[in-house]
Amino acid sequence: MPNLDKLKHGLIDAAESLRGALTSMSDDFYRNPETGLEEKKTSSEMQAFLEKYGFTVEAGVAGMPTAFRAGLGKGRPVIALLAEMDALPGIGHGCGHNIAGTASIGAAAALSEVLRGLDWSGTVLVLGTPAEELGKGKIEMINAGVFNTVDAAMMVHGSSRRTVVKHFLGLTRLNFTFRGRSSHASAYPEEGINALDAVIQTFNAISALRQQMRGDCKVHGIITEGGKAPNIIPELASASFYVRSKDLKELASLKERVVNCAKGAAIATGCSLDVREEGETNAPMKLNAAFADAYRGALKVLGLPEDTQAPGRNVGSSDIGNVSQAVPALHPHVPIRQGINIHTREFADATVTVDGHRALMEGVKTLGLTVLELLFNARTLDEVKKDFLTE
Ligand SMILES: [Zn+2]
Ligand SMILES: [Zn+2]
Known part of the structure; x- marks a missing residue:
């Protein structure tokens, strides 16, 4: 079993060495925004990057051409990183999915670097989840059984604040x-x-x-x-x-x-x-306190303070809610800049600034560190699973 502390420090170094490639990937997505289920270039760029880092990629899962599954390693536990990729009509990456998606891809690549040549068991799974804004991608993938063997799933999302626990409301659309x-x-x-x-x-x-x-x-x-x-x-x-x-x-x-x-x-x-x-x-978000604590552990390693905001404020809905009802899931926020709100042009523009790049790299590291914790500290994963079953 590899030494967890050493792995975590290696992960931070690996993430830093990927900084240039990842910021240019996220900026490229910003310049070429693609809306739900049309994310062809975005999805193939993500897939090509993961292949370069040793992932086996299966494209077009769950009947959606832009959805993909990419695995590294073998057997359980399976820890999934969700890569959102869709933009908004008219305002491009106003929800910052260029950062959200690239953070998962970057964490996966950094994990691959740090685990290379080591004797370990488990799977780092990257799921390319299209059409979040249509409230669709992850739900289709759940229905197709893509999450059946997943032990825990996570992603980060850009925001004005650094919050670990995020509520989402259930949503039904009526015409x-x-x-x-x-x-x-x-x-x-x-x-x-x-x-x-x-x-x-x-x-x-x-x-x-x-x-x-x-x-x-x-x-x-x-x-x-x-x-x-x-x-x-x-x-x-x-x-x-x-x-x-x-x-x-x-x-x-x-x-x-x-x-x-x-x-x-x-x-x-x-x-x-x-x-x-x-x-x-x-579905509404099913909160998981043990999973949130595991993420707080990553923030602590990086010396980053969590913002205090009531997690029930400023809430919308997302298909991550459906994921959280199927498997333990976490959707923390990485801070881009105070005072900006999602679904605005200002937010899209902020993703390609120094602040946006800092948020992206924070996500790469926190996701990578949390995956290591779940893969190599059996007690943490047990608690996350227990929390999922008891709530
Ligand atoms: Zn959005
Ligand atoms: Zn979003």
Whole structure:
């Protein structure tokens, strides 16, 4: 069994020696952003890099051409590093997946360098997980059984802060389409059935419902079709809503109440209603205290303080939530710069600055160190697994 402390220091050195290659990879992704399921160049660049570092790569897993699996080593435990890769339409890498993805690829390469020639058992698995912004990639991979032999999975994500524990809400996407009857809005209003009224009633009913919602729940929507001209009673109108909660049971109940708002609006206006759920439900994040502590150990080795922020604040949803329900998972944040928020151009631009590069290298090291801890300290992995089963 290799000496763990020595391995950890070797990992930091290996990461540093990769700095130039990794920052230029992340910058390259920034300059050539690709949206969900279109990440062809990004995915193949990641794969080629991993192959260079001795990983066996299988491309196109789970029916998605840009998803891949790359393994180094043999047998259990299997520790997975998740490499996100998709950009946002219009604003490029405003979620910083160039940093998130490259951090996992870099940690994998550094691990390969430090483990080369040593006698060890276990597998470092890199999973290229596309289309996070579509709430899709990881869910498809779970459904295809890609996570079946994974003992623990992790990734980092860029942020304004260094947080170890990050909540995510469960999310269901609902599309409502109301159909009525068109007529001249002035000459024959009594002949019409106003589908736009049904949409507006839905919004009003949901606004009333909001007062009775639990504190962790959120509902927000837009009108996607609201008629063609003011002198035509709209025969068709539609709206999209996101419904979120931190637990799946509450999410199911809230979804039903939101659908009832639309049903009530359909009855009130005389419209027909079509309810469609878009994509699969994103599960909330199942937190794992032992896994978080293992990551804190890596921060300690690097002398980096964790930011104190209530982990339940500023929360969205991600398909990492579904991973966390399937296997022990961790999604810490690496800090780029205070005061910037994800899904903005400013955030995308920050990923290629000195601050962005520092965050990237922090992620490479923390991920690498935590994987070493899980591979070579059986007690840590046991605790992570126990935590997963008991919560
Ligand atoms: Zn995002
Ligand atoms: Zn993201």
